[in-house]
Each structure stands twice: as C-alpha cells, then as structure tokens.
Amino acid sequence: MEESVKDLMQKLTDCITACNHCFDQCLQEDDVKHMTECIRTDRECADICTIALSFLTREGSLKADLLQLCAITCQACGDECEKHSHDHCQECAKACFACAEACRTHPLIA
Amino acid sequence: MEESVKDLMQKLTDCITACNHCFDQCLQEDDVKHMTECIRTDRECADICTIALSFLTREGSLKADLLQLCAITCQACGDECEKHSHDHCQECAKACFACAEACRTHPLIA
Amino acid sequence: MEESVKDLMQKLTDCITACNHCFDQCLQEDDVKHMTECIRTDRECADICTIALSFLTREGSLKADLLQLCAITCQACGDECEKHSHDHCQECAKACFACAEACRTHPLIA
Amino acid sequence: MEESVKDLMQKLTDCITACNHCFDQCLQEDDVKHMTECIRTDRECADICTIALSFLTREGSLKADLLQLCAITCQACGDECEKHSHDHCQECAKACFACAEACRTHPLIA
Numbered sequence: 001m002e003e004s005v006k007d008l009m010q011k012l013t014d015c016i017t018a019c020n021h022c023f024d025q026c027l028q029e030d031d032v033k034h035m036t037e038c039i040r041t042d043r044e045c046a047d048i049c050t051i052a053l054s055f056l057t058r059e060g061s062l063k064a065d066l067l068q069l070c071a072i073t074c075q076a077c078g079d080e081c082e083k084h085s086h087d088h089c090q091e092c093a094k095a096c097f098a099c100a101e102a103c104r105t106h107p108l109i110a
Numbered sequence: 111m112e113e114s115v116k117d118l119m120q121k122l123t124d125c126i127t128a129c130n131h132c133f134d135q136c137l138q139e140d141d142v143k144h145m146t147e148c149i150r151t152d153r154e155c156a157d158i159c160t161i162a163l164s165f166l167t168r169e170g171s172l173k174a175d176l177l178q179l180c181a182i183t184c185q186a187c188g189d190e191c192e193k194h195s196h197d198h199c200q201e202c203a204k205a206c207f208a209c210a211e212a213c214r215t216h217p218l219i220a
Numbered sequence: 221m222e223e224s225v226k227d228l229m230q231k232l233t234d235c236i237t238a239c240n241h242c243f244d245q246c247l248q249e250d251d252v253k254h255m256t257e258c259i260r261t262d263r264e265c266a267d268i269c270t271i272a273l274s275f276l277t278r279e280g281s282l283k284a285d286l287l288q289l290c291a292i293t294c295q296a297c298g299d300e301c302e303k304h305s306h307d308h309c310q311e312c313a314k315a316c317f318a319c320a321e322a323c324r325t326h327p328l329i330a
Numbered sequence: 331m332e333e334s335v336k337d338l339m340q341k342l343t344d345c346i347t348a349c350n351h352c353f354d355q356c357l358q359e360d361d362v363k364h365m366t367e368c369i370r371t372d373r374e375c376a377d378i379c380t381i382a383l384s385f386l387t388r389e390g391s392l393k394a395d396l397l398q399l400c401a402i403t404c405q406a407c408g409d410e411c412e413k414h415s416h417d418h419c420q421e422c423a424k425a426c427f428a429c430a431e432a433c434r435t436h437p438l439i440a
Contacts, residue, residue, distance in 0.1 A: 009343060033142055123229060155388055160273070164377075
C-alpha cells in the first residue's frame, strides 16, 4: 500500500478513536447540556471516517468524493470540539483537524 | 423476496428511524442529564439494525448470528427507552421491542 | 416522518435489496467474467445507499451531500447493470435509476 | 488507549485492507469463476471488521459479541482464501487468521 494511503488510514483511525472517546466522555460530563452538539458531531464524524476508511482500500471512483465529504465533516466536528475545554474535546479537535488536513491534501483529491 | 424477510426489513427500518429520532430529541431535552444512557443505546441500536439490514439481503452464513445480536441490542435499547416518559422514548421502545421480537422469531434463527 | 423522506427510504431499501441480490446472482453466472464491474458497483451502491439511509433520519447538515453522492453512485451502478441482460441486472438497474432520481429530486437537495 | 485495543485495531485495519485488495484482485483474475466464494467472503469479512473497529472504541456491552462474530467471520474468510494460490489470497488468509486470533484471545472476550 502507498505511504500516503497508509498515513491517511492512520489519521482516520485516530479520528474515529478520538470521536468515540469524546462522545462517551461528553455523555458523562456534568455540563452535558452544553455538549449536545459535540455529541452529535462526534457520532457523525466517527461514522463518515469509518466509511472513508472502508472505501480507501477498494478500487472505485468514489474515493475523492468521500475524502471531500470526510474533510468537511472532520472540520465541522473539530470546530465544535475546539470550543470546549475538556481534555477529550481538545484532543478530539486535534485529531479531527489532522484528519481533515490529510483528506484535503491527499493525492486522491488534489 | 420472502414475506418474512420483507417484514423484518420494515421492522429494522422503523427501528433505525425511531432510534435516530429519539437520539436527536433526547439531546434537546431539558433533562438531557437523565437521557445519556438512552442516547448511547439509541446510537448502538441504530447501528446494529443498519448492519443487520445490509446482511439480510445477501447470501451468507452470518445472518442468524447478526439477527441474534440485533435482538439483544434492540431489547436492551427498548428496556432503556421504556424508562423515560418522553413520547420519542416510548415510541422508540415500541419500535425496538417489535424489532427484537421479529429478529428472535424469524425463520433464519429458529 | 415526512412523506418525501418515507418514499426515499423505501427507494433506498429497494436499491440495497436489488444490488445485494444482483451481487450474489452475478457471482453464480456462467459468464461471471463479464460481470465483474457489475459485482463491484453492486457492492459500492449497496454500501452508499445504506449510509444514506442511516443519515436520512438524523439531524445534521450532511444529508444533501450524502444524497448527491448517493445519486451519483446509483446512476453509475444502474448504467453498468443496464448493459447486462440477466433479469437480476435489469431489475437492479431499474431500482438504481429510481433511487438516483429520488435522491436528485428530493427537497433536501433542491 | 490500552495496548491490547491498539493492537487489535491494527489487526482489524490490516484485515480490512487485505480483504478489499483480495476482493478487487480476484475480480481481475482469469479464473474468476473459481474465486467467487473468495470474493463473497472478502466483502463479508471487510464489513464485519469495519463494524468491530467502530464499536471497539466505544463504551457498551456489545464488544465481546462483536469480537466473537468477527473471529468467526475472519476464520471463515481465511479458510476460503487459503485454498487459492494467488498472492493476494495467501496474504489475505494470513491477515484474516491473525485478526481472528487477536479477536479470540482479546481480554474483552476471555
């Protein structure tokens, strides 16, 4: 497998892990009332990254479209997570932004 | 397609719809703090029903296992939703129990 | 649920069913060598329709993007299936085109 | 994240990659007629590994059940791939058996 695909798969896996962790931790926060949009985008982002991961290692013409969608989703989730000071939110924002960047700049899109 | 598969697909689709609706509505409730386990199981149940749906129309030997897993998941989600008086929770519980029953009694398992 | 969403969910479910049936039947054809692209797009189309189905009943801003992607995928799969005279291919083409049209003309996109 | 989860995630990702590669390569083989069961199980195995991956990083009580199902699926896919001498089949069998073993022996099950 090409290095650029391998790297992107790692970023996607890291992002899925961070989003799912953030989702579960947000649900346990005292201020869960302020975390609802974060919970929603965490789920959404984990799902889209999972789909992107599964298409990345297949033949087909949808990869660029899926990476574009994944970049948008990760950016939106990162923007939301970034607003909150919880460690899991800050770490999730970092993973989301790294994944969005990796999608946007991947040879499959550019 | 056999009638029993068609019927199960409808129950699965209804359950996905009800769980996703309950997920989004729970996040908007004033008492979201009491809804966190409901939110978590709604997501889980929608995901497993989606997988079951996608395997139900394929050849393969995993169908019985997936329906069994789906029955457990729907039952657990219904049990949680049933505790809450919100309309979306009560409706979700109903859809979950109907789907659990349809999985458990389907010829593919029995 | 709105009538237009209900209708689209039915089209998506019909398309998943037809694609998975066509996938399995193509693998059993004597001329499987000519069906390889059909097999590949059947899988792809069933997967994207499943994702679209799962996002259609949730809140969020990705629906239009996913329906657009789904329309492209269904159209491509239908175009491929249409080339083959097997009943399952012709029926799959019909389900794909109906689903592509339902995605393209859905209020969520337009 | 625990080391054992990290390791399992890598095995699952490797297995998804190998199965999708084997799927695409089998479709291009001259003897595709002999590869049809391999194509079917490759798809199945990639799908179940993807689901397992997505549940592995979440809270919830379904992990053991999903790993058990994943172990069965990987074993079956590896058994099929092992029969064929193509490099991609042999490599896929190796990835499947490694993943099946990692699922079966994971602390979440045992």
